[in-house]
Amino acid sequence: KVVSYYGLRSPPYESNALEPFMSKRTLEVHWGAHHRGYLDALNKQLENDDILYGCTLDQLIRVTYNNGNPLPEFNNAAQLWNHDFFWESMQPGGGGTPTDFLLEKMEKDFGSFSDFKQGFKEAAMTSFGAVWVWLVLKREKKCLEIVTTSNAINPLVWNDFPLMGLDMWEHAYYLDYKNDKGRYVSAFMDHLVSWNAAAARLARAQAFVNLGEPKIPVA
Amino acid sequence: KAGRGVITASVELKPPPYALDALEPLMSRQTFEFHWGKHHRAYVDNLNKQIAGTELDSKTLEEIILVTYNKGDFLPPFNNAAQAWNHQFFWESLKPGGGGQPSGELLESINKDFGSFEAFVKEFKTAAATQFGSGWAWLVLNPRPSEDGKKLSVLKSPNAINPLVLDYYPLLTLDVWEHAYYLDFQNRRPDYISTFLEKLVSWEAVSARLDAAKVKAA
Numbered sequence: 001k002v003v004s005y006y007g008l009r010s011p012p013y014e015s016n017a018l019e020p021f022m023s024k025r026t027l028e029v030h031w032g033a034h035h036r037g038y039l040d041a042l043n044k045q046l047e048n049d050d051i052l053y054g055c056t057l058d059q060l061i062r063v064t065y066n067n068g069n070p071l072p073e074f075n076n077a078a079q080l081w082n083h084d085f086f087w088e089s090m091q092p093g094g095g096g097t098p099t100d101f102l103l104e105k106m107e108k109d110f111g112s113f114s115d116f117k118q119g120f121k122e123a124a125m126t127s128f129g130a131v132w133v134w135l136v137l138k139r140e141k142k143c144l145e146i147v148t149t150s151n152a153i154n155p156l157v158w159n160d161f162p163l164m165g166l167d168m169w170e171h172a173y174y175l176d177y178k179n180d181k182g183r184y185v186s187a188f189m190d191h192l193v194s195w196n197a198a199a200a201r202l203a204r205a206q207a208f209v210n211l212g213e214p215k216i217p218v219a
Numbered sequence: 220k221a222g223r224g225v226i227t228a229s230v231e232l233k234p235p236p237y238a239l240d241a242l243e244p245l246m247s248r249q250t251f252e253f254h255w256g257k258h259h260r261a262y263v264d265n266l267n268k269q270i271a272g273t274e275l276d277s278k279t280l281e282e283i284i285l286v287t288y289n290k291g292d293f294l295p296p297f298n299n300a301a302q303a304w305n306h307q308f309f310w311e312s313l314k315p316g317g318g319g320q321p322s323g324e325l326l327e328s329i330n331k332d333f334g335s336f337e338a339f340v341k342e343f344k345t346a347a348a349t350q351f352g353s354g355w356a357w358l359v360l361n362p363r364p365s366e367d368g369k370k371l372s373v374l375k376s377p378n379a380i381n382p383l384v385l386d387y388y389p390l391l392t393l394d395v396w397e398h399a400y401y402l403d404f405q406n407r408r409p410d411y412i413s414t415f416l417e418k419l420v421s422w423e424a425v426s427a428r429l430d431a432a433k434v435k436a437a
Contacts (some may be wrong), residue, residue, distance in 0.1 A: 033406040051383035075351055128298050130352035130376040131398070150354040169352070172407065179257040179398065 006057060006080060008039045009045045009166055011087035015104060021187040023212070026175045034171055035083040041074035057081050058156060065157040078152035082132060082165065085154075086172075089164045091194035096193035100164075102202050109144040116146070120207075123148050126187045128171040135198065137161040137205050156219070161205040163198040223406050229271070229301055230280050232263040235310035242315055245414050250402050258398055259306040266299035280304050281383060288384040301379035305355060308381075314421035322423035332371040337375070340416055343393075346375040348413045353378050353396040356412075359387035360429060362436035373390050388432035391425045 015027040020130035046053055052060060052073060061081055097107060103182055116135075117218035123146050124133045133146045136155045144163070147155055155162045166188055173184035235255060266283075268319035270276050275283050275296060284304055287297035298323035320336055321329060333339035339358075351365070354377040362371055371390075374382060380391045392413050400411035 021369065029405050170401060174398060174401040175405075178402075179251050179261070 001033060005053065006039060008036050009084050009087075011090075013092055014103060016171075018090060020170040021058045021176075021191045022090070022206075023176050026172075029175065030171060031083070031087065032187055033113045035080070038083065042073060042080055045076065059144050059155070061156050067154075072169065075152045078154055078157075081156070082149045082152065082154050082167070085165050088197050089166070089194055090188070091196065094162040094194045095189060095191040096195065098199060102195065102199040105144055105202070116144075117188050119146050121185050121189065123181075124166060125166055125181060127168055134162045135164040137163060137202060137209060139209055142209055142211055161201065161209070163205070164193060166193075183217045224317070229267040229276075230263050230283075232260050232303075235313070237313075237315055242313060244420060245403075250399075253402070254311065254394075255306070255397060259303070261421065262299045262302040262306065266296055266418075269296040269299060284381070284383055285353050286397060296299050298379045301381055302383075304383070305381050305392065305394070309355075311390050311424050312391050312393070312421055313409060313415075313419045314355050314419075314424070317421045318416065318418040319422065321425060321427065324428040325422065328371055328429065332342065332369040339371075341414065342373045344409070344412050346373045347393050347395050348377040348409055350377065350395050355381065356393045356395060357382050357387075357389055358391040358425065359434065361387055362432070362433045370376055388428070388436065390428045390432065 011027065011031060015031070015202065016024040018027065021199070052063065055063060057077060060073070060077045064071040066074070088187055097103065103113060104118050106113055110119065120133060120135065122193075127133065130151055132149050132154065134149065134155055136144055136145050136147045138160050140149075147160075149155070166185070167194050168181070173181065177184040177187075227327065235251070235263070239255070240267060242251075244323040275286065278286065280300060280303060283296060283300045287294040287300055326336065328337055329339050333342065343356060343358065352358060357374045357376065359372055359374055360380045361372060369388065372387075374387070375383075375395075376382070376385075380390075393412065395408065395412075400408060404411040404414075
């Protein structure tokens with residue numbers, strides 16, 4: 001009997017598309033073994049559970065986070081989501097600078113894009129252990145923030161909107177960069193991060209968070 | 220080390236008690252070059268920078284760890300200090316031609332507190348495999364009387380935390396930060412753990428530590 005509750009999405013590009021900044025080998029192991037591993041482990045856990053069956057992945061994460069006292073399924077569910085989000089936060093020919101509203105919002109909340117970039121790199125470099133670093137739109141404060149989370153935790157558990165995420169678990173960069181976190185983070189910021197994806201996520205977030213005065217047309 | 224009449228004691232990076240390629244092919248030379256040569260070295264160098272000119276400067280590494288643990292509200296040098304200690308302890312927990320079974324008092328103690336060596340292996344493997352994210356798996360001696368009369372336990376700890384801050388005597392450790400096994404095993408942590416237990420662990424080191432701990436605990 002084979003039962004599958006969630007599926008493994010492929011990254012939206014070929015496994016060699018991010019070369020030389022993220023190797024094909026890394027994609028194969030990171031997606032094919034780690035990401036797939038979280039999926040298989042989660043499905044196995046859900047086989048034995050009637051209550052959690054049927055949630056969307058987002059709901060499952062919030063429910064299993066259990067207000068900070070996580071259930072066993074949380075790590076797998078969150079890591080499954082985190083990795084989907086991560087692949088989609090990158091694109092071949094990524095990097096560069098955001099534009100339009102995302103850039104405006106960044107300048108408003110960080111001062112400038114390069115201040116943001118600096119802050120993001122610093123967060124990644126000073127992190128300890130297995131972490132994720134995120135660009136987040138805070139729901140209540142309505143501002144952009146750089147947030148670092150440990151292990152599997154992600155901004156969904158605080159009801160915030162992640163716009164872009166960087167996996168700083170060692171498995172994400174060890175094959176390509178070994179201990180050189182700095183080069184990995186720079187490669188991500190300069191060549192991989194998809195500002196298109198981040199902008200689209202910001203646009204969707206605005207369905208839930210009002211970021212400005214409505215523009216009332218003048219008759 | 221002395222300079223301008225000021226004596227400071229800095230923490231040293233000692234090499235493992237074997238050549239960097241001595242554990243090939245189970246733990247590669249390349250792994251040692253990075254794990255010892257870069258990661259461990261960085262913890263030591265960064266710690267020395269942090270403690271230079273402070274009162275921590277004159278303390279032993281163990282003292283620095285205990286002080287900066289600060290009951291869980293870590294002071295900045297804690298991560299580097301604990302990781303410097305943990306890695307030294309880890310290298311000394313390995314040896315070429317290691318593995319097999321312990322003997323003598325150590326084996327007796329393991330049999331007494333775990334039921335059997337196999338039961339200990341199972342518990343240790345589980346702890347090491349289920350430490351989510353970065354961390355360490357340990358065999359420790361509990362010097363205080365416990366409800367079940369047991370002296371030895373298996374523990375797992377996240378990030379830099381080690382049993383010293385929990386008032387246990389560490390006897391054995393396995394580094395399960397991904398950097399410890401990624402070059403040789405990639406995601407296959409269970410294989411790394413098995414290899415460690417079957418072929419690398421230095422039971423001599425563990426026995427010596429047990430003897431020392433029993434003396435201190437008495």
